[in-house]
Amino acid sequence: MSTVTSQPEMDMDIFNTLESNVRSYSRSFPAVFKKAKGYKLWDVNDKEYIDFFAGAGALNYGHNNEKLKQSLIKYLEQDEITHSLDMATVARGTFLRRFHDIILKPRQLEYKVMFPGPTGTNTVESALKIARKVTGRNTVISFTNAFHGMTIGSLSVTGNEAKRSGAGIPLSNTVFMPYENAVENVSSIKMIEHFLENRSSGLDLPAAMILETVQGEGGINAASDQWLQNIASICRRFGILLIVDDVQAGCGRTGTFFSFEPARIKPDIICLSKSIGGYGLPMALTLIKPEYDIWEPGEHNGTFRGNNLAFVAASEALDYWKTDDFSKGIQTKAAEMTHFIQKIIEEYPELKAEKRGRGLMQGVACAKDEISEKICGEAFKRGLLMETSGPKGEVFKFLPPLTIDEEGMTKGLNIIDESIQAALKQ
Template identity: 65%
Template sequence: MVLTKSQKVMEVFENHESQVRSYSRSFPTVFERAKGYKMWDTEGKEYIDFFAGAGALNYGHNNDKMKEKLIEYIQDDGIAHSLDMGTTVRKEFLERFNEVILKPRNMDYKVMFPGPTGTNTVESALKIARKVTGRQNIISFTNGFHGMTLGALSVTGNSYNRGGAGVPLNNTTSMPFDTFLEEGQSLNFLKKYLADASSGLDLPAAMILETVQGEGGINPASFEWLREIERLCRNYDILLIVDDVQAGCGRTGTFFSFEPAGVKPDIVCLSKSIGGYGLPLALTLIKPQYDMFGPAEHNGTFRGNNLAILAATEALSYWETDEFAKSVQEKSKLITKRMETIVEEYPQLKATTRGRGFMQGIVCGEGKEDYADKICAKAFEKGLIIETSGPEGEVVKFLGSLIIDEKGIQQGFDILEEAIEDVVKN
């Protein structure tokens, strides 16, 4: 059998790369170019991207304005690596972030640059909460996902991910997320445990949550539940950490996913699309009174990634007015409509829809969980990149770039419907 160019290159990964690789198995081709919401492989095949780097490319592939800034900066011999030394790029980002994002929202946070990954901002958040309160326990929530390092894994729900730790994951307590139990029961369960001195629950340093659980299955918390969680935190002197690594930077229609609920977290974790261009960057936002780390008490060699900071500064231009947010909210309605139509037209899926903004999913029903994997695989064959999520991989997960136009959304969902039709017929 004669192998294609992509198949020959794929053999390189099989022969030389670790078995831990994941997405190259889900999308078995070799990508060569990308622009906006499209990607092309070495065979020249075009794909519509409903994945967006797992939410790291909210502004699309190779964004022109960011690319121009990066090229100019490199040609001018700008500082690329600086740990946390002062640089002009770092100064400009901090000023712009405060002026464009924090001040208009009446938010006051110190900005910490941890290591440039989502899991590292979570690690820093857990550490500062324990340092501030002097307590060890952290409350996390069922189906939550917060990263793959030991601290972040300890507050992650998925048993497969947790199993990779190889050691006990201690000093955390898992509580039911808003949608985990029937309406109202999750909150009552948590309230009872906190109020009862004999519940066995150690008073936590913090609660950590995602407002929309991404890897856990596109589970959105109600705004009322989020407000009640905040009230509990205030009543018991517990810090509230919102992990906005995937749901933040506009993915749910506002820059921070928690804005519509009106809550004010003590600590906010940002990564993925905060880097603008897909470059690694993370921020930990800390209320000033809790900014208690000593110098270098949490650090990392690559926390001064000036290329990522430069792109992040340019990305803030999307948020100078509310025009971009409104466009995301309008396009979100089209995504919802297309998903609801699919559920109606394919009862074989026993499906439902859930999510917010550009973070929505089709949940294949009981006994049909494997349909999601089959649908995503078939969609890839037809030129659409889309992944699954959820504890059983039962959710077909839309996570496209925020810059995608209505034509791209329609084309992508047309491919998805073709894939679903093929799957349900066989």
């Protein structure tokens, strides 16, 4: 006779007692979650939450997307390949073919696809390495408030002081320039041109510039199409490779598959991760213009660069991009979000707020001290996950799954409105 062992009760004590102090999101969202579907999560007490966090942008297609889930179940039941390093597999080949046919070819983009490892920082590290290898130069220009990852190379092009300090060593070979509108009445384009044109500026000719078109962790700062075009022009003029980090802003988050599409630029190197895996499974891509793909075999590698389960889910997720319908739907939802943000800016002048971002990657920057953190805390109490960003945590940001429906969007925005009212009373 078999004995059924019930699952032990679970609370935050086990995490507080046994897990490292390094954990962060479990402090912002102090609940033990057990189930998720679409844009909703439930904790062990069956409390329901609306997700305006989406795995920090890794769950663009929602939790446990049914179509993607069924493809994974079928793949596992057939005992197909799970781990394979960079050996050729059917799952890998299927993804490559579909990514080329559905994403690259219709956009007239030609890139070699590199699987650098499973995370965003892996793709950034590989991008920096290949840029330096191609050019034979060391320096990289990054931008104020940038965030590109937590390993040493990625940290060197990250602006956040607290995160940089964790490296424990000097972070070198990087020069930071102001992002668009980072300094009032200062043209970052003119500044960059001045430093590059003046051979006594002290700036060595860089190997690359790396940027986010919308700075996710840095405060949801969105670059204009004109600024991006100017940066691309400078890179061409001086023979500098342009790297676009689309780890959070890509895969449809801003309304188009690549966030830079409206600017009509073609970066030399593109970094993708987070939602490229479709189901929240670890996966990253580095897209390299063919003429710069000068790697020696195995020169950049990793044990988990062959996550076949992610290839399966990613291939299925590309179905969303076979027509323009999904993109148009994101833009419709984004317009609703923009309208809501403008409304709360007008209704709550004490926030001293301004709108940030674009697409379904928007936020509200508040001049009132610590109010954004309080609003996120009130939202959590009311059943909504939302986080802050920016140098001082001054922005509360909205990252719902791209698949969220009208009911979910309305409920989530209403909770935010209620949370603002509650926070302002404190």
